[in-house]
Amino acid sequence: xxxxxxxxxxxxxxxxxxxxxxxxYSSSYSPSLFWYxxxxxxxxxxxxxxxxxxxxxxxxxxxxxxxxxxxxxxxxTKPSAHMSDAAEYFCVVSDNYGQNFVFGPGTRLSVxx
Amino acid sequence: DGGxxxxxxxxxxxxxxxxxxxxxxxxxxxxxxxxxxxxxQGLRLIYYSQIVNDFQKGDIAEGYSVxxxxxxxxxxxxxxxxxNPTAFYLCASSIxxxxxxxxxxxxxxxxxx
Numbered sequence: 001x002x003x004x005x006x007x008x009x010x011x012x013x014x015x016x017x018x019x020x021x022x023x024x025y026s027s028s029y030s031p032s033l034f035w036y037x038x039x040x041x042x043x044x045x046x047x048x049x050x051x052x053x054x055x056x057x058x059x060x061x062x063x064x065x066x067x068x069x070x071x072x073x074x075x076x077t078k079p080s081a082h083m084s085d086a087a088e089y090f091c092v093v094s095d096n097y098g099q100n101f102v103f104g105p106g107t108r109l110s111v112x113x
Numbered sequence: 114d115g116g117x118x119x120x121x122x123x124x125x126x127x128x129x130x131x132x133x134x135x136x137x138x139x140x141x142x143x144x145x146x147x148x149x150x151x152x153x154q155g156l157r158l159i160y161y162s163q164i165v166n167d168f169q170k171g172d173i174a175e176g177y178s179v180x181x182x183x184x185x186x187x188x189x190x191x192x193x194x195x196x197n198p199t200a201f202y203l204c205a206s207s208i209x210x211x212x213x214x215x216x217x218x219x220x221x222x223x224x225x226x
Contacts, residue, residue, distance in 0.1 A: 004155075009153075034214055036215075036217075041201075041220065041222065042219055042220065043117075043119075043203055043217035043218050043219040043220050044156075044203065044205075044215070044217040045217070046214050046215070046216075049214050090155060090156070101146075101158075101215070103148075103155035103156040104155055105153075105154060105155045106153075106154075106155055
């Protein structure tokens with residue numbers, strides 16, 4: 001069965017500094033991995049996805065994530081945080097057949113001026 | 114523009130009442146999903162439907178019911194049997210399996226009064 005661990009429930013960074021949101025997964029199959037962002041009282045928006053192509057995935061708004069199979073990790077990064085990045089971020093794993101889609105508990109990102 | 118529309122945005126229910134949350138998509142997606150989100154928790158799957166006239170229970174289906182009579186529509190009924198219905202409800206769709214990623218609606222916040 002798949003599972004997702006997001007190691008930090010809350011991350012706080014200053015505007016202009018790098019962002020690192022950590023995600024580790026467990027999967028019996030070759031997983032597809034996703035990062036979604038949710039602003040308050042809004043739906044979730046897809047940031048990026050990994051589906052067994054390039055291990056470094058670039059997404060929207062300057063975010064990227066690297067799939068590391070040996071570490072079972074899919075950490076989300078951004079070189080320079082912007083105030084508008086403040087939101088909840090979810091790491092998601094899907095099995096190879098797309099029948100099982102598991103959300104992590106989320107990491108709340110705060111960006112300080 | 115294609116997308117998913119959830120209505121209403123806010124819904125108040127008296128104890129003992131059934132209420133129905135609407136979810137409509139014009140993306141021509143085959144699969145649709147309902148998730149429940151509680152504060153500080155990830156998303157939990159209520160029901161999903163891969164094709165018209167077929168749907169499957171998710172992890173927390175008790176107290177909920179759905180129908181899928183049309184490809185575009187996947188309404189969720191929260192019945193009086195659901196003991197703790199106050200939550201944020203998100204509808205999503207995908208073109209096929211979850212490997213393609215989901216498109217989410219903007220959510221309905223249900224409060225029991």
